[in-house]
Amino acid sequence: MAQRPIVTFAVCWGIGYAVAVIAPLPWINLWLAMAAGMLYCAAMIMRPKGTVWLRSLLIVAAAAGVYGDHDARNRSLVELQTDEVSSVHFQGRIVTPVSVDGDRVSFQAEAESVTIPEHAVLENGGKGEQMQFSIRLLAREEQETARRWERGDRIELDGTLRRPAEARNFGGFDYRNYLRLQHIHWQMTAKGTAGLAVTPPESGEWGGWLAMRSIDRFRDRLAAQVDQLFPPDQSGFMKGMLIGLTDEIEPQQFERFSRLGLTHIIAISGLNVAIFLACLIWLLRRFGLTRETYLLTALALMPLYIAVTGASPSIVRAGLMAMIGLYAAYRNRLKDGLHIALIAGVGMLVWNPYYLLDVSFQLSFLVTLGLILGVPQMNKLLPVKHVKLRDALSITLVAQLISFPLSIYYFNQFSLMSFAANFALVPAFSAWVMPGGTAAMLLGFVWGTGAGWLGWLIAKTNELLFYVVEQASKPDAVQTIWPTPSPVWILAYYGLLCAVLALLQPFAAKDEEVAPEPMLYGVKTNKLPFLNRKTMNRYVLLPASLLGFVGLLWYGYDPERGAAEGRVQFLDVGQGDSILIQTLPGGHTILVDGGGTVSFRKPGDAWKERRDPYEVGRKMLVPLLKKRGVQQIDELILTHQDADHFGGLQAVLEHIPVRRFLFNGTLKPLPAVEKLFQTALEKGTELVEVEAGDTLQVDAGTALHFLYPLPEGAREGVRVEQDQNPSSVVFLMEMAGTRWLFTGDIGQAEERKLLNRWSAVTPGLTQGEALAPAAREAVSSGTATQVSRVYKPVDVLKVAHHGSKSSTAEEWLNAWQPKHAVISAGENNIYGHPNRQVLERLTSHGISVQRTDRDGEVQMTVRDGKIYTRTKLRP
Known part of the structure; x- marks a missing residue:
């Protein structure tokens, strides 16, 4: 500690914060921090035996107290008994840039007063409460109105106040906690701009927002320059790289960079700061300024650069390090890169302890510290004599090794091409595209023609680099999926x-x-x-x-290898179905349906489309599957082709290998359905038609017996069918002594047909040669052996059609006698699912009911022939 006090202090401070995060106890507060601080001062004076360890422990305690106090003070000034209240009147000021995306406007505003008609506790009238706003536009003209709103404008409106949504699946994104870490506890929503008033600040008003308002305008001018210099398919990327505006990056383009581990190229970071300082100092020296003057000038301009580029944790870290380094150079003092990085890190954590939980902060600092400490050591290990080549290899290798655990923790994927891609492409972007793009953007203010020429050269370079990224990111064989590590x-x-x-x-x-x-x-x-x-x-x-x-x-x-349990996970995908099955003992992975986002857009509503619209498969289902370590889906079962069942599967097929795709033998005439099946064929997935009488022996302990749809003569090809519910795949799963019935969206008429069909079947009667030759080895006809199995009670019934009144008849429940029932439905869905009569019918039969609309994800685990249940929202 005496030799490296800054290192010791920084490490202990970080440990203290981590302790407070892991164990948020009430006595970890400011009093603990003050007591630890006083004892630390006493230890410095008295220097008792073991003082180094004692002082380290006291730093840990003080840091834990600081974090605990900060977290305890992060509370709302508004207390409600419910999660949602309408007709709330809000007056305040917009404090962030306003984002207009299709028919959605979003920003944050700080309240000057909040009026709630129902019973509520408002501390100081709600003044100072910061809220997240989401306004849905009703007409295209309102879009232009919203584009004129700016940070600092006053806003007054009546809307609905609600708590942010919490994670509804285990391991899912928790929007409520995400906003809480920004000290936001409530959302305000409204429809249209007619009922709200937005006015610019009056002359003479000032505050912290005033400077940021000017910076926002300057940033918008820079963005406009980028739009003029680069084609539409590149402008979003260049805005992200040059000024930190990442909202307009094309989703497919971002996905390609993400698959190769190249997203750090887009993020503003230390490289941008280095280029900015190099250009600025070169320019100041050309004007003949002295060393002391240009160092101080660069130091003074660095906060402005941080603000203009978005002030993300990575750019704040790089900017602070640069400022400390500039000051040290000016005073001819501290020049240790490790010390500079740690001083910047501790400073950021003192300013905002929640930086510790930010992925950008974690990756930025770990990689920076890794490069400072690891590159010199790696240089000794590499048998390369060429200095620049050796340095490039060392930097790439160290950065990959250091960032790997956090990359798989947050993103659950790693490309085997990542090292080669970073080694080959990062220098091209950093040595030419980034500085050249910056020069063209700034040159556009004084010489448009020269900026256009330079922008054209950069654009041509981008075309080549984007092509290389696209081709390198295509092969699925180089993509690995990792479950979230502990x-x-x-x-x-x-x-x-x-x-x-x-x-x-x-x-x-x-x-x-x-x-x-x-x-x-x-x-x-x-x-x-x-x-x-x-x-x-x-x-x-x-x-x-x-x-x-x-x-x-x-x-x-593969941490689950050899696990002695099977799992059936009813995922909460909103108004739709998606069920993940991991079998016992074989560990096969089966996905039943994939949810989907239903769109109600009308002709002429193109203006409402968002740049990156929400899609269940890409935004929720695929990330969940990756977090759970699903590296391959052995069987994907599409019960029928309605949007709330197949929509999310397009993303699944694009991101996760699928061996077999089982469906009902029909085709719904929709472009999205055709694209789904075409993608499956292109990926080499085997398409298998199933019908009543087919059996799939998954492994030694698991079998799927298909009970519906009923066969209609010999299989002569896929038939077109618009109404899919009556053709839903129904199957009975037997796994490790338990029985599960999955029902798709069949109605009561189909329930009766199924029961009549199986009651009429006698042992010895089979369905004959039902399957295509390529699929016979996977799925076999086994009607005779199923007859004795069908008329046994099931342990779990997946209630058909989201609990609609058109399904789950009395005779259906009498036939199957389930112990448990699971209903998959969206929270506050417009259909009123599940139906009250269906719920009463289930309850009257003594069946325990779990519902995704109320309970969130429902997980059922099979151990030793017994079923154990847990839900996300209701323990």
């Missing part, structure tokens, strides 16, 4: 990585210093080869560390 796994990864690098260093050193011969009980250990330090490192510790590191990676990739 914090313990991440710590073990970094520990073993450091151990391996440290043990490799002695073998890379060119000129080792001669150390005193080690002794053990008076015997020189160099006379005992099995105790020689270098021998131990080479033949014991290093191999053990390498094996441990490889074993850790193997476990992290």
